[in-house]
Amino acid sequence: MKRIGIGIGGLGLLLLLIAFGTDTAPEGTHNIGLMQSQMMVFTLGCLLTLAGVIIGTVAHVLSRMEAAGLLPPAGTMPQVGHKPSSALGVDA
Numbered sequence: 661m662k663r664i665g666i667g668i669g670g671l672g673l674l675l676l677l678i679a680f681g682t683d684t685a686p687e688g689t690h691n692i693g694l695m696q697s698q699m700m701v702f703t704l705g706c707l708l709t710l711a712g713v714i715i716g717t718v719a720h721v722l723s724r725m726e727a728a729g730l731l732p733p734a735g736t737m738p739q740v741g742h743k744p745s746s747a748l749g750v751d752a
Contacts, residue, residue, distance in 0.1 A: 661719035669712025675705030 679702035684694040725731045 662716055662723075665712045665714075665716030665719055667712070668715060669709050672705045672708030672710070672712055675701055675708060679705055 679698050682694065682698040682701070684690050684698055686694070722731065726733060
């Protein structure tokens with residue numbers, strides 16, 4: 661999941677670079693249609709970058725919680741009919 665977050669964030673940064681490099685005045689006069697296209701690419705780049713950062717951060721936190729023993733290892737399923745013991749060691 662970390663790789664997905666990094667990929668999405670990288671794609672967002674690439675779109676931001678494209679948006680900043682877009683020429684909105686090819687003939688000397690600013691073209692409103694080109695400015696709108698630039699703004700839409702910029703907004704999409706910002707959203708993808710933010711989504712990538714959030715996905716990467718959540719994946720990092722989950723892996724740290726898994727390493728600390730707060731979560732079961734990834735890919736393991738709880739057993740059906742298994743009664744979890746209470747945190748105090750006393751069955752309710």
